[in-house]
Amino acid sequence: xxxxxxxxxxxxxxxxxxxxxxxxxxxxxxxxxxxxxxxxxxxxxxxxxxxxxxxxxxxxxxxxxxxxxxxxxxxxxxxxxxxxxxxxxxxxxxxxxxxxxxxxxxxxxxxxxxxxxxxxxxxxxxxxxxxxxxxxxxxxxxxxxxxxxxxxxxxxxxxxxxxxxxxxxxxxxxxxxxxxxxxxxxxxxxxxxxxxxxxxxxxxxxxxxxxxxxxxxxxxxxxxxxxxxxxxxxxxxxxxxxxxxxxxxxxxxxxxxxxxxxxxxxxxxxxxxxxxxxxxxxxxx
Numbered sequence: 584x585x586x587x588x589x590x591x592x593x594x595x596x597x598x599x600x601x602x603x604x605x606x607x608x609x610x611x612x613x614x615x616x617x618x619x620x621x622x623x624x625x626x627x628x629x630x631x632x633x634x635x636x637x638x639x640x641x642x643x644x645x646x647x648x649x650x651x652x653x654x655x656x657x658x659x660x661x662x663x664x665x666x667x668x669x670x671x672x673x674x675x676x677x678x679x680x681x682x683x684x685x686x687x688x689x690x691x692x693x694x695x696x697x698x699x700x701x702x703x704x705x706x707x708x709x710x711x712x713x714x715x716x717x718x719x720x721x722x723x724x725x726x727x728x729x730x731x732x733x734x735x736x737x738x739x740x741x742x743x744x745x746x747x748x749x750x751x752x753x754x755x756x757x758x759x760x761x762x763x764x765x766x767x768x769x770x771x772x773x774x775x776x777x778x779x780x781x782x783x784x785x786x787x788x789x790x791x792x793x794x795x796x797x798x799x800x801x802x803x804x805x806x807x808x809x810x811x812x813x814x815x816x817x818x819x820x821x822x823x824x825x826x827x828x829x830x831x832x833x834x835x836x837x838x839x840x841x842x843x844x845x846x847x848x849x850x851x852x853x854x855x856x857x858x859x860x861x862x863x864x865x866x867x868x
Contacts, residue, residue: 736764
């Protein structure tokens, strides 16, 4: 619909009516001047309000035209028999473009729809649990019940990769082996065809091979040189000298420790020998 035409407001003349009266004396003249000033102030206030309303109306019209031009055409969802349409979220409401409000056939409450989906998922899980309980029990060769597990069958994955897996093969596999493992692909697993594998191998073979020296050079060039010090010959000699001094100090410390240990052992041995001699002298006497 085209926008409604606004009524034209007659603009009042913004003339100072109190001109020539300001020099007059008396309370009556002052009251008249105050009244005139108040009227002129009210006129300015009304004018500002009118301008704001016009700007707001223009913004709303612009937003409406953009919405009509750029919003995609939305088809209303088809609801199955027995399903309450109020459990389906209105697609126009998602785009913030539904003007029906409470009269809309579909729901405008996202929480209600989320709860309904949660209930459906819970019901589906319960059905799956019941189906698992109703499954026939697997027995091994001795007749004992085979315990269930969450481990995925490797045979099934291998057959899937070879593109040999199917319903009949699964039946045959179950009959022959009485397999207790789960026959489903892991989450996020992608089955690659032979053609895809061949292309991957070709890509790896065609990749340019580089030597270790080239790889080191590439990695060295990728470093941030602004925050690192370049390794020059003088710097290398200085670092080498520091390492040599450090090694010499470590050797000296080790020698000191070994010397001190030797001295201690010699002292202990001398004391032992002296004690032995004393004991021998006492026995002789």
